[in-house]
Amino acid sequence: MSDVLAEATDLAKAYPLVFRPRDRVRALWHLLAGGGRAESVTVLKNVNLQVRRGESLALIGENGAGKSTLLKLLTGVLTPTTGCVKINARVGALLELGAGFHPEYSGRDNIALAAALYGLDARETQTKIPQIVEFADIGHYIDEPVKHYSSGMVVRLGFAIVASLKPDLLITDEVLAVGDEAFQKKCVSWIEDYLAGGGTLILVSHSMYHVKKLCRHACWLKHGEIAAMGDVFAVTQAYQAYQEGKSAPLAATRANVFGQNLEFCLVELTLNGNSRAEEPLDLAQGDTLRVRVRVRSRDGRVPVVLFGIARVDGTPVYGVASDMDGVRPRRDADDMYSIGIAFGDLALLPGVYIVRAHPFDPEGVRLFDTLERSLVINGQSREIGMVRLTHSWIGVEADTRERAGAAS
């Protein structure tokens, strides 16, 4: 079960610089004569990775980090400048939206071509076409040239083809970003079934939600090199922390907020005594979360402050404002108020959350400002959802065997 399906060793890729036609001729000459290399720009270097059967690996990173290039190298579309790629599987690849469609030909023609390129004979292709058409679900467009498709339809068709081929190794690039919600769900549930059935996946996505949902491992590419690789939660956390650190020019936008001289603005947000915005706070289930803010009030009026916890995708988990519980911020100076809240025995399930604070006017009507911090709850719980609700089982016997198994 541990056979390696894809392996990259010391992989590097440099694209030649070809701004002028002259460069192309020179590059041609270099290649034919086998002489020195032309000028080039390195987009990927020192990449070593292994993907075993049944594994699911996510490639994450900023735009231009080399994710797509790495996928192209793995699928064999690109030739590495140095290093090598070994693939021991039938690969189904979906690169940069669309499985290599010719825009002039109809959806059906493109299906036939994709099947032929995958190595299916005409009869197998015929049996698969209805299945593909049904999965893609793009109506009469299937007989129209692909150039008339919307980008969502192209992805639908591409994914439908790859899904029907049932490859050993599925390599996809941002497929989930384009389709509508219904299709995304369809894709995600298909990929889950595929993985449950022993399939192997390499996925590029900017959606940490999908990455964490579908993959067990992640590889973070930064400027063409692997910055971190390993467990999906650890790597995505490191990546998200880095991303937030990059948006530290937030400080500048904060200055902007102060400059606007709003009636109320947040000066500081601390989580468990830590006020550095770039670091997410790590907690375990059941810990206590203490959130404190300082609010500047232009006219010295007493603000209402709302604290909230939301999922990374923005879904609110819980929110409460000071006026709801009949409390007021403490006055520290003429124009400065502070308030804190403690959430004891945190019921949040493992995952990444956002802690938010907002000041309102004394009437609790107008919202003036927002500060956010990331909160990471660590743990290995298999429970589902966002919070653990207080519960007790009714009419059951203790399953000692199962508990012993879980404890070991």
Place this chain on the structure above:
Amino acid sequence: MSRLSLVLHFIRRDLRNRYLGTFSGGLWALVQPLVQLAVYGFVFVYVFKAAAPGANAPGFVPFLALGLWPWTAFSEGLSRATTTIQDNAPLIRKIAMPREVLVCAAVASAFLIHGLGFCAIAVALWMFGVPIDLVSLPFALLTFAQLFLLGLGFAFLFAALQVFVRDLSPALPQLLMLWMFASPIFYARDSFPEQYRSWLQINPFAHYPESLRASMLHFGSIGWRADATALLVAVCVLVAGWAVFRRLNPHFEDFL
């Protein structure tokens, strides 16, 4: 094996899409060189008053037909193959595939269409009473096959170079025109000015119209040495073209 089926797939797709949306469908394959033959025949016979090219040649039209069809197959295959890598860039950029398949398919579909056209015109000429030797038609097709190898060799070379030097495809029609008139298609080698006649020696295409005329019209004769040389040249061009293509193939994606 799968490569062959891929080539067949691309040929089928090419043939289907070429004549898709035209009224007469595949007939165009025959009509186009026929019109060419009619125009050239009229211009040369009635306007230029070209004499029959040789004492034992049965008129100018069959003489011309045996030169025109191989040339059409050769030049069309070449010009289609030259841009095929570029035309299929959307595919090449996203799917790992044997790119040589595209070149083979482009050349093969041209030879398939015009090979069939050639058979049809040979039968038609025979029915019109031209003393054309239909028995040697299989030999003529062998000559076509050899020409296919030559065309494939040039096609590999041009297709690979075109990815790097984009000037090739706009220059190609001029090059092909020059090549056409530098080949014994409209004239026999004997009527070529004597001091330039040796230039025909370096034209690898020159052998083919002459060989076809020799076998089907019994016009002129080709020694076995010329046959062997032509075969050798075709194989050498194929090997050289393939070598260049294979060398540049891994880098196509970088330059597309």
